[in-house]
Amino acid sequence: MKETDIKFLEDSFKKYYFEHFDLISVPERTSEREFGYQKFNSGMIRHISIKNDKELHLLFMQNIPSDVYCSNAYYTFPNLPMNEKDWKEADLIFDIDAKDLNLSCRENHTVSICNECNEVSKNSEHCLKCNSIKIEKKSLPCKNCIDSSKTEVSKLSEVLIDDLAIAKENIYVYFSGNEGFHVYVYDSQFQQIGSRERSELTDYIMFNASIPETFGMKRFKPNRSSFPDFNEKGWRGRFSKHVFCSKSKRSKIISELIVNGYPAFQKTIDDVAEKIGVKIDPNVTMDIHRIFRLPGSINSKSGLTKIRCKNLTEFDPYIKASFLSDDSVEVFANCPIEFCLKNKKFGPYTNEKVTIPIFAAVYMICKKLATIA
């Protein structure tokens, strides 16, 4: 990234942080957490320990970080190297990202930026100008991306509450600042489980690796009475609602399933998994030493803030998570996709000089689709 762009982003971020310390506070049990941050064009600095809000705000003002992170894990010595930290426990965290949902709309709002010649082309596996395969994809998520992510959050909450007995008030949903949501679960029975156990838990939530027997189908002499009832709890219940559609069709569909046989049933399960399984990023949940973007901080991939969504249905990140200045700035924009921020439409721009509000300029510069003029 160019020096002028970095300077501009730093100034904009600094202004936000200075004016919005109310949005940024240390998490509970602060002194047991590991903090970390990144500066523009630079690597990660982590293994930091922080005592209170004052120290945290000082970190923001002194370093003007591009991104700030905090562990979901609790350690005795958070500032020591990883193997000396003495891991105690970790909150459960789930990451739902629009890019993992196989949405058909992605094609329309993803661009490929060539790392060699900087050409911006429509979504492609190689640069349309120099044919290089060293490309970086950037997406400007649309309303469908956000709505689909929200649906996954709701599906996740249902499994957490109904199957895993997690109290609703212990589930916190945050907009990640870019393309999805982070779901935090506090004070659950899972605080102390390790990485392999968390990986198993993700397979459960995602509906991975289930077998026909679980849903009553056997290889030999399947028994009608072992198939799930419409009102059953857990995955058997969700499976039957999805496959049988209504109570009255249950009997007929079971007959069909039995006739089709065991291998076909496995196929049915795999198809159903794709639809009703919750699409979380399994690697995030199973990592018990990760540091996560700090709520209230800006995501440098977009310039939007990671913010808690108390009312998920009504939440619109392009209004609620954009906190940067409305002042104008002049940029060179090469952004082939239209986007909407704070209820204003921008783009598409083809290699042109435009004067736009800072919040929109930051968004495009973060996506590498504009530079300061």
Added chain:
Amino acid sequence: MLELGQDEIAKYPFLADAGQYLKDKGFTLEQFGTDPDLKQLVDKAFDRIQVAANGKIYKSDLVEAQVSKEAALPREVFSFLLAIVLLKLSGMHTLIKRFSLAEARRAEKYLEKDLANISDESKKELAIRVIDDLFSVQVEKLDDYFVIPVSDYLKHSINFHEREWKLINRHVENGQVFLTPHETVRLIRKELGTYINSKIINAKTPAMISGFEDSVNKLVSLSKKFVTFTVTTGEYPPCIKHVIEVLEKGENLPHSGRFMLASFLLSKGQSVEQIAPLFKNAPDYNERVTLYQLNHLAGISGSGTKYTCPSCEKLKTQDLCFAIPECDNIINPLQFGKKRK
């Protein structure tokens, strides 16, 4: 420590304090080597080990009708304790391992019976307490099932490779997993074996006892039967071949695939410098990052943990498994092509 009745010690002899038990019964180990009546028990102990070594479960005299017989119960406990003495004297770890596993499976049968036996409240309680005391699993009875918290279930089920043990294939409700008595006990089999194994390993080895030499020598030669040699074909498993192909074509390989490839090759003894060039074709290749990550996996930098190749089951859920008949029920790609001779 659990308070145990005589018949309970016979079923779960590993719960007893061996030295104390002998003392309470008024015996010393030496007597077993010399007294002709007691010496039979040493032979019985040898049998118990031999049966275990052959992968079978020792059939005890504890048939329901005989439980009341005063003499049968201590004999049962003695043969277990003497078996441990013989194993310690022989020093054969393969036999100790096999013995622990077989004894665990024997105890498992009794635990299962006790759990299912709801007419007798005290028996049910003992089984539940054994499971809680030894393995910190809180079992509760709910109608025809036993329920345990999902988190407890996961701590044990991750040791299984069969899909039926995956949480998704279990009845889960309200934060709990529903299990039959059989499944409840099966869940802790491995830990039960480990528990018995560690008790034996940590027991003191006595000096050779006169009258025990024969049995000990027979154990040493018995253990030679179980020494195995393995040969490897050296061919890569299909999952590894697949990711190498993807990289050669210059296509994007997900992080999980890169992790598998690198950890596999590191385990096979390749160096970071040998592996790094494989990733050169990746669209987002960055030499500095690749070397950093490889050094991390190799345990050269970072926490010092050496990462090992993920299991076949894990790779299946990551869509990285392309099993062929030659995979032949292996549970980790590293086992591919290994044959026992």
